[in-house]
Amino acid sequence: MLKIDNVSKTYKKGNKEALKNINLDIGKGEFTALLGQNGAGKTTLINILAGNVQKTKGIVTIGGYDLDNNSLETKRIIGIVPQEVGHDYVFTIEEMLKKQSGYFGIKNNKNYIDDLLEELSLKDKRKVTARELSGGMKRRLLIAKALVHKPKILILDEPTAGVDIELRRSMYGFLNKLHGEGTTIILTTHYIEEAEKLCKRIIVIDDGKIIEDQPKEKLMGLFSENTRIKFEFDYDINSSDIEFLEEYSPIIKENRELQIKVNKSDLSKVLRLVSERGLKFVDINVDKPKLEDIYLKLIRH
Ligand SMILES: Nc1ncnc2c1ncn2[C@@H]1O[C@H](COP(=O)(O)OP(=O)(O)OP(=O)(O)O)[C@@H](O)[C@H]1O
Numbered sequence: 001m002l003k004i005d006n007v008s009k010t011y012k013k014g015n016k017e018a019l020k021n022i023n024l025d026i027g028k029g030e031f032t033a034l035l036g037q038n039g040a041g042k043t044t045l046i047n048i049l050a051g052n053v054q055k056t057k058g059i060v061t062i063g064g065y066d067l068d069n070n071s072l073e074t075k076r077i078i079g080i081v082p083q084e085v086g087h088d089y090v091f092t093i094e095e096m097l098k099k100q101s102g103y104f105g106i107k108n109n110k111n112y113i114d115d116l117l118e119e120l121s122l123k124d125k126r127k128v129t130a131r132e133l134s135g136g137m138k139r140r141l142l143i144a145k146a147l148v149h150k151p152k153i154l155i156l157d158e159p160t161a162g163v164d165i166e167l168r169r170s171m172y173g174f175l176n177k178l179h180g181e182g183t184t185i186i187l188t189t190h191y192i193e194e195a196e197k198l199c200k201r202i203i204v205i206d207d208g209k210i211i212e213d214q215p216k217e218k219l220m221g222l223f224s225e226n227t228r229i230k231f232e233f234d235y236d237i238n239s240s241d242i243e244f245l246e247e248y249s250p251i252i253k254e255n256r257e258l259q260i261k262v263n264k265s266d267l268s269k270v271l272r273l274v275s276e277r278g279l280k281f282v283d284i285n286v287d288k289p290k291l292e293d294i295y296l297k298l299i300r301h
């Protein structure tokens with residue numbers, strides 16, 4: 001669906017090498033997270049796909065079309081939600097979306113525009129200009145704009161920055177729905193738990209290079225030995241009580257808490273051992289590795 005071959009970008013200004021030999025192949029219907037620190041090159045890559053930034057080298061193919069020779073076709077296939085919010089203040093929200101549809105030669109899509117406004121909780125704002133929208137609403141309007149032509153690929157550059165938690169959740173639901181309908185989605189975000197919740201493939205870009213590209217489950221699996229179990233007791237335990245757990249190097253904290261680090265696959269075995277011994281715990285807590293911890297490890301390397 002989207003193929004990026006050996007793409008590099010050096011900005012003339014500052015002679016900044018923002019992308020260094022990027023290779024990516026994204027299939028139809030994938031839901032991918034593009035993660036990376038400030039200045040890693042995410043927006044540069046997205047702007048190249050959108051045709052807003054000229055790559056220095058490499059080939060981009062979108063839905064089978066070469067980006068350099070088919071900008072009209074490629075623009076039809078992708079919808080971009082840009083990182084920067086910039087709306088004109090002349091037209092109402094509804095007029096703006098109608099105009100945007102017009103760029104793609106689409107007419108009479110009022111019902112679809114209504115649906116989009118409904119999904120993005122903007123329906124009651126349809127008759128006002130963007131000036132009267134809050135920051136989070138302006139961001140949601142960007143999503144509506146990116147979707148008017150029903151693109152096959154949706155690329156979102158930090159769509160949830162500054163969006164409150166409740167609306168973020170409803171946005172997740174909306175993105176999941178689009179994914180379910182077959183839309184290919186690429187999401188950049190600094191909220192790593194968002195990528196963990198939504199995406200199936202994780203790409204990490206660091207200083208213009210891809211340093212990780214894996215299915216999420218596989219990436220999380222690589223770190224599954226970092227699962228920590230905590231048992232809490234309402235009586236003091238001592239080391240002789242937990243000798244049977246020796247192979248897991250158990251630690252007792254403040255006499256009443258037992259901590260064990262295990263591989264996720266050993267979880268049920270440890271629980272069985274503990275209950276067979278008749279250790280009566282009053283609380284249990286399983287701390288699984290989070291994508292955020294893995295991500296931090298990756299970028300610190
Ligand atoms: N128009 C430009 N001219 C010169 N340098 C630029 C330009 N745009 C971006 N850069 C530089 O390219 C690098 C990558 O920037 P980019 O905006 O792609 O990062 P990003 O990963 O999107 O970061 P963020 O998470 O902060 O949005 C940075 O060093 C940035 O300063």
Ligand SMILES: [Mg+2]
Pocket residue numbers: 042043044083157
């Ligand atoms: Mg950016």
